[in-house]
Amino acid sequence: MIRLPTIERAILRHKSRAEIALWTAVSVIIPTAMRLVIDGGEAGVPFVTYFPAVILAALFLGWRSATFTAIFSAIIANRLFRPDLPVWRFEAADFIMAGLFAISCAILINVGHIVRQLLEAEYSARDREEMLNAELRHRVRNMLTVIQSLAGNTLRHSGPDQFLSTFSKRINALAKATELVTGTERDSQSIGEIVRTTIDPFRSNGNFRVEGPELKVPNAACVPLALALHELCTNAVKYGSLSNSDGSVTINWDEAHSDDQVEITWKEAGGPIVKQPTRIGMGSGLLRPGRGLDSVKLEFPPDGVECAICLKVMPGSVRSYTACSEMKDVPDEVDSVEEAV
Incomplete structure (x- = not known):
């Protein structure tokens, strides 16, 4: 032509x-x-x-x-x-x-x-091709940073004999989380499953605390929520509370303003002093309302990044409250990440 x-x-x-x-x-x-x-x-x-x-x-x-x-x-x-x-x-x-x-x-x-x-x-x-190429470049850079951080974190908390086994399990967990954020064929997923699968590669020595009722969200919101959480984890690994061994993240959710909505909050602590970002990067587009997320509020207080995500839940979702204690490392004797969760 x-x-x-x-x-x-x-x-x-x-x-x-x-x-x-x-x-x-x-x-x-x-x-x-x-x-x-x-x-x-x-x-x-x-x-x-x-x-x-x-x-x-x-x-x-x-x-x-x-x-x-x-x-x-x-x-x-x-x-x-x-x-x-x-x-x-x-x-x-x-x-x-x-x-x-x-x-x-x-x-x-x-x-x-x-x-x-x-x-x-x-x-x-x-x-669309240009947008996807830019997003791919961003994801590849982030993935390399995450893998490098996982290797360093695993080396700090594991002996030479356990390093390969523990690091392999975290890489498998990262692959599972990546598979989750690239799409799903189910009509809905529980928030707990999405959260646990997404943060599992980043867990180390109780650095996450997760609690909330077992609510299900529609398929349209599953991938955007997983992408938003993965972006928060990646930023925390690169700049925030997960960049050192003393930092931690608390994730909890509960019903928001109406029966068909839930609010998920993310709060970091123990990391470097947070500064207000001076520019908007590619990943910031994942932390905005739209594409299944009704509202996203991202704040940068000095003691740790905070984020509140509001989205719809499936009608008739089970609202049995489940509180998870601090999530520990994957035990060496466990064969899969799914068993450890």
Whole structure:
């Protein structure tokens, strides 16, 4: 496909109603003036100069503008170039010519509309690809940082003999958490399951405290919630309370303002002094309302980052309260992370 960036931008540029109306009038006036200059419409088909205007209107202005262009062109061509032949005196040949004009315009409008849709789809796909590539680069950098931190943390709290086993289990836990945030086929998941699976790779010597009722959230909120928690864990590992051995994180949730909502709170303590960020990174987009999260409130007090996430729960969720004590390291004798949770 030949790339004509200027023309493509002109086709896809958003145009106001007044601008569309103006260019629709121009698309009728210019071919009319051209025909008057050529021969006054005396030779050949009187509306032949309107065909380019119809397809250009379809491409640059849309099918509605092109339809108006075709209708007004037919009326003007008939009354201006053939004033002595009113519609009620049309012969069979005249009706055939008018029908061919209508069919030709319909084909041109449809072709222009299809080309316009293809360009819009291509640009949308290109923008989405750029966004995904940026997100992938961000995720890869974060993953490398997390793995490096996990290795250092494991080495500090495990002897040389236990390092490989403990570190392997944490890498498996990280893989499971990554699988969770990339999608799920179930209609719902419990908040406890999402929280435990997401934070499991980052647990060490009771650095997490988790408590809350076993509520289920719809599938639309599962992945956004897991992504938000994973982003909080990653930032805590890089800059916050999980970057040293003395820090800790408390996660709890309870029903919020109504029976169909729950509020999940994240609070860090024992880490470096927190400073207000000066720029918004790629990961900040995961800590904003939308995509299943009704509200996200992120604060940066000096003693530790705090975050409150509000989202809907499944109707009829079980509200049995479950309090989890401080979560310890995965025991060496446990074969899987799931058993340890």
